[in-house]
Amino acid sequence: MPSELINNYFRTETLPHIWCPGCGNGIVTRAIVKAIDNLNIPKDDVCIVSGIGCSSRAAGYLDFNTLHTTHGRALAFATGVKLANPKLHVIVITGDGDASAIGGNHLIHSARRNIDITTVVFNNSIYGMTGGQYSPTTPMGDKATTAPYGSIDPNFDLCELANAAGATYVARGTVYAVNILEKVIQEGISNKGFSFIEAIATCPTYYGRKNKKGSAVDMIKFLKEHGVMYTAWQKMSEDEKIGKFPIGKLYTKERKEYTEQYQMLIDSLGKESNQ
Amino acid sequence: MAELKLMQGNEACVMGAIHAGMRFYSGYPITPSTEIAELSAELLPKYGGKFIQMEDEIAGVAAALGASLAGLKSMTATSGPGFSLKQENIGYGIMAEIPIVIVDVQRSGPSTGLPTSPSQGDIMQARWGTHGDHSIIALYPASVKEIYTTTIKAFNLSEKYRTPVILLLDEIIGHMREKIDLEELKNIEIYDRKKPTKSDDKYLAYKVNDGDIVPEMPSFGEGYRFHVTGLVHDETGFPSNNESVADKLLNRLINKIEDNKQDIVNFEEYLLEDSEYAIISFGAISRSSKVAVDKLREQGIKIGMFRPITIWPSPEKEISELSKKVKKIYVVELNAGQYFLEVQRIVSGQCEVRKYGKINGDIIVPQEIISFIKEDIYA
Amino acid sequence: MKKYEIRLTGSGGQGLITGGIILAESAILDGKNALQSQSYGPEARGGASKAEVIISDQEIVFPKITECDLLLSLTNVACNKYIHTLKKGGILVIDSTVDRPEREDIIIYQIPILETANEKLKKAFVANIVALGAINKILNLVSENSLEKAVLKRVPKGTEELNRNALIEGRNLIK
Numbered sequence: 150m151p152s153e154l155i156n157n158y159f160r161t162e163t164l165p166h167i168w169c170p171g172c173g174n175g176i177v178t179r180a181i182v183k184a185i186d187n188l189n190i191p192k193d194d195v196c197i198v199s200g201i202g203c204s205s206r207a208a209g210y211l212d213f214n215t216l217h218t219t220h221g222r223a224l225a226f227a228t229g230v231k232l233a234n235p236k237l238h239v240i241v242i243t244g245d246g247d248a249s250a251i252g253g254n255h256l257i258h259s260a261r262r263n264i265d266i267t268t269v270v271f272n273n274s275i276y277g278m279t280g281g282q283y284s285p286t287t288p289m290g291d292k293a294t295t296a297p298y299g300s301i302d303p304n305f306d307l308c309e310l311a312n313a314a315g316a317t318y319v320a321r322g323t324v325y326a327v328n329i330l331e332k333v334i335q336e337g338i339s340n341k342g343f344s345f346i347e348a349i350a351t352c353p354t355y356y357g358r359k360n361k362k363g364s365a366v367d368m369i370k371f372l373k374e375h376g377v378m379y380t381a382w383q384k385m386s387e388d389e390k391i392g393k394f395p396i397g398k399l400y401t402k403e404r405k406e407y408t409e410q411y412q413m414l415i416d417s418l419g420k421e422s423n424q
Numbered sequence: 425m426a427e428l429k430l431m432q433g434n435e436a437c438v439m440g441a442i443h444a445g446m447r448f449y450s451g452y453p454i455t456p457s458t459e460i461a462e463l464s465a466e467l468l469p470k471y472g473g474k475f476i477q478m479e480d481e482i483a484g485v486a487a488a489l490g491a492s493l494a495g496l497k498s499m500t501a502t503s504g505p506g507f508s509l510k511q512e513n514i515g516y517g518i519m520a521e522i523p524i525v526i527v528d529v530q531r532s533g534p535s536t537g538l539p540t541s542p543s544q545g546d547i548m549q550a551r552w553g554t555h556g557d558h559s560i561i562a563l564y565p566a567s568v569k570e571i572y573t574t575t576i577k578a579f580n581l582s583e584k585y586r587t588p589v590i591l592l593l594d595e596i597i598g599h600m601r602e603k604i605d606l607e608e609l610k611n612i613e614i615y616d617r618k619k620p621t622k623s624d625d626k627y628l629a630y631k632v633n634d635g636d637i638v639p640e641m642p643s644f645g646e647g648y649r650f651h652v653t654g655l656v657h658d659e660t661g662f663p664s665n666n667e668s669v670a671d672k673l674l675n676r677l678i679n680k681i682e683d684n685k686q687d688i689v690n691f692e693e694y695l696l697e698d699s700e701y702a703i704i705s706f707g708a709i710s711r712s713s714k715v716a717v718d719k720l721r722e723q724g725i726k727i728g729m730f731r732p733i734t735i736w737p738s739p740e741k742e743i744s745e746l747s748k749k750v751k752k753i754y755v756v757e758l759n760a761g762q763y764f765l766e767v768q769r770i771v772s773g774q775c776e777v778r779k780y781g782k783i784n785g786d787i788i789v790p791q792e793i794i795s796f797i798k799e800d801i802y803a
Numbered sequence: 804m805k806k807y808e809i810r811l812t813g814s815g816g817q818g819l820i821t822g823g824i825i826l827a828e829s830a831i832l833d834g835k836n837a838l839q840s841q842s843y844g845p846e847a848r849g850g851a852s853k854a855e856v857i858i859s860d861q862e863i864v865f866p867k868i869t870e871c872d873l874l875l876s877l878t879n880v881a882c883n884k885y886i887h888t889l890k891k892g893g894i895l896v897i898d899s900t901v902d903r904p905e906r907e908d909i910i911i912y913q914i915p916i917l918e919t920a921n922e923k924l925k926k927a928f929v930a931n932i933v934a935l936g937a938i939n940k941i942l943n944l945v946s947e948n949s950l951e952k953a954v955l956k957r958v959p960k961g962t963e964e965l966n967r968n969a970l971i972e973g974r975n976l977i978k
Contacts, residue, residue: 160651160662162660162662163662192649193645193646193647193649194645196494196644196645198490208651208653209651209653209662209663212649213649214644214645214648214649214650215649215650215651215652216490216493216644216651216652217651217652217653217654217655218486218489218516218654219486219512219513219516219654222482222483222486222513225478225479225482225483225486225487225490226486226487226489226490227490228450228476228478228483228486228487228490229448229450229476229486229487229488229489229490229491229492229493229494229498230490230491230493230494230644231490231494232448232474232476232487232491233447233448233474233490233491233492233494233495233496233498234494234495234496234643234644234645236645237494237644237645254479254480254483255479255483257479258478258479258483411469411474414469415469415472418469418470419470419472428831429831430824430827430828430831430837430839540842596840596866596867597866599840599841600838600839600840600866601824601827601837601838601839601840602837602838602839602863602866603831603836603837603838708866711864711865711866712865714864714865715864715865718864787867789865789867789869790865791869
């Protein structure tokens with residue numbers, strides 16, 4: 150029997166999903182739904198926009214206004230949706246390749262504008278849908294079908310990228326630390342501005358197998374052992390940080406939100422022409 | 425009372441778009457289309473609409489598609505290089521049936537080419553630029569006034585057929601200024617997308633109701649919670665790998681345009697009644713051809729001009745009829761012979777078809793058309 | 804009235820395109836047809852700039868000018884580039900700083916347009932309006948009233964008097 154959450158928020162007629170056994174995408178998708186449920190946002194007021202890749206298929210399974218776009222362009226479509234109707238809560242579901250390779254330009258510019266969109270990147274460090282090629286977040290040295298000798302490409306820290314580009318809420322969660330993931334997504338949706346959440350997911354089928362990371366359970370265990378709450382992380386020495394990564398809320402800042410600025414422009418011109 | 429104005433072609437495009445109900449513009453600056461973005465930026469917020477300069481050409485069309493789904497009539501404008509970049513998402517708009525208008529103010533190419541020189545080199549890119557089998561609507565006006573009216577028509581067709589519509593302009597008509605009487609253009613009819621009425625609890629986002637051409641289209645946030653995808657989908661809107669679903673959808677998308685040519689196709693016939701010869705020409709170059717027709721007639725040659733305003737779908741019936749009437753058709757276009765191929769296909773031997781083109785960045789002047797045709801006839 | 808084709812040339816930034824627009828707008832105010840077009844290089848300032856205006860009582864079909872009835876050239880570069888496009892018997896208006904071209908088949912007005920703007924009116928940017936005043940005095944293409952109206956519609960607020968004077972000074976350059 151599906152849970153109440155599934156019944157309420159998933160289009161059960163579109164299930165089962167396409168994801169492999171052990172894939173972390175379902176956990177992240179559920180966390181998004183739980184965050185929306187916690188916030189009591191009516192389903193009609195939520196618009197989920199996704200790109201192309203395994204994670205982006207989530208849009209089709211969810212009972213909201215859903216837009217499954219082209220590869221890399223979810224944020225560009227989402228910008229149009231949000232600016233056209235600022236009342237909608239726009240949430241972008243995207244993968245590491247979708248968001249930071251082909252869609253990298255839209256990511257930094259959405260952050261720069263501080264448009265009120267919450268982006269959740271399902272980061273599994275690999276292109277899963279096409280069968281395991283290296284992405285901008287594949288750790289240097291790791292193998293992929295297109296990096297048979299180990300990748301020589303340095304990898305992005307997506308949270309640092311989003312923060313530097315101007316996102317006003319930046320956080321990281323993992324498919325192990327589900328409560329934290331839910332919490333940061335919830336905070337991200339509540340933030341009036343561009344929120345960026347990196348959800349570290351697992352791909353045992355391609356990334357895991359290629360790099361001898363063990364079973365899905367082993368991969369999740371790895372996340373448990375290496376993800377450190379940001380408060381603790383800040384107290385760690387540089388040596389202690391090696392091989393670990395911070396999770397939880399990382400950065401927040403105060404900036405003007407884009408669609409509000411545009412509305413103020415419209416209002417000021419309206420006043421001008423009324424005079 | 426007449427409201428006479430000297431208006432630039434690109435300006436008329438924006439004025440026509442706003443008349444048609446455009447309330448969203450997203451794009452990226454590119455010569456020679458930039459005035460369309462600039463004027464949209466100035467006017468849209470005054471109409472309560474939105475303008476956004478996106479980070480690239482792809483984002484320009486993508487945001488317009490998103491805004492259309494959220495309920496605003498949307499437009500983007502570009503030129504050849506940007507038109508190439510937009511192609512994938514034009515295909516998305518076709519597949520997901522999203523009304524938008526894409527303006528391509530053509531310039532010389534390929535690549536960066538001669539950025540400030542005119543060209544009609546995107547005729548085939550407009551038809552086949554995006555991948556896969558599809559039909560497309562592309563309109564091409566030839567005067568400032570016609571840019572105004574044709575932009576409105578582009579919006580109307582995009583709403584009526586739920587499809588991206590391409591408005592082809594060229595550097596010449598985009599940048600020239602001409603007299604326009606806004607008063608006589610006041611009452612042009614506007615078509616708005618048909619929305620569902622919320623009675624059906626088993627709402628199917630991509631079901632075409634009896635008697636309709638396309639599915640009804642609600643906006644995001646109006647309570648329908650439908651799914652939009654570029655994947656092949658059935659009436660529910662959800663992806664399907666089923667062959668008969670794919671066959672039905674893709675043919676419906678083609679046929680909604682091909683079966684309604686009567687409504688979509690628009691053209692001008694100039695002095696064709698007694699003609700033994702005909703020129704086919706469009707956009708700015710049709711103005712050169714028209715002068716050539718007048719001068720050739722003064723010299724006793726019975727010639728006329730057929731000007732497609734709807735470039736795609738092509739006026740197949742009309743061109744075929746024409747080819748049965750005349751001895752020869754001359755396709756005069758500012759490219760190496762793109763529409764010529766379409767005319768040749770339609771005519772398929774019913775009369776001779778010859779092309780006159782140019783690709784050096786210069787306009788085709790009437791005198792060269794006259795010389796070419798006279799030489800050909802008297803050879 | 805026959806079709807009249809005018810080509811305004813000089814360097815980018817001299818306001819020739821605005822000049823062309825003003826001329827076309829004044830013709831429309833007079834109830835005539837007008838078509839204005841331009842060509843430009845990649846540079847916004849300097850370079851050779853050209854604005855074209857066609858004025859006619861008839862419908863204007865072909866939008867470009869091949870040979871013009873009147874050529875205005877404010878620089879030597881522009882004059883050298885476009886002098887061959889002036890019709891036989893056509894009118895050439897050049898600034899006094901521009902060398903007289905060797906053509907016997909045209910009427911030449913060599914007048915201090917730039918100097919008038921720079922020194923008499925103390926504003927280099929009104930050279931285009933000075934030129935319009937002179938051209939219209941020569942051709943009597945549009946009514947002075949319409950020309951003034953069109954000028955005042957296009958120029959920045961606060962410069963109306965200056966531009967009105969520029970028209971007058973331009974007119975006075977033609978004896």
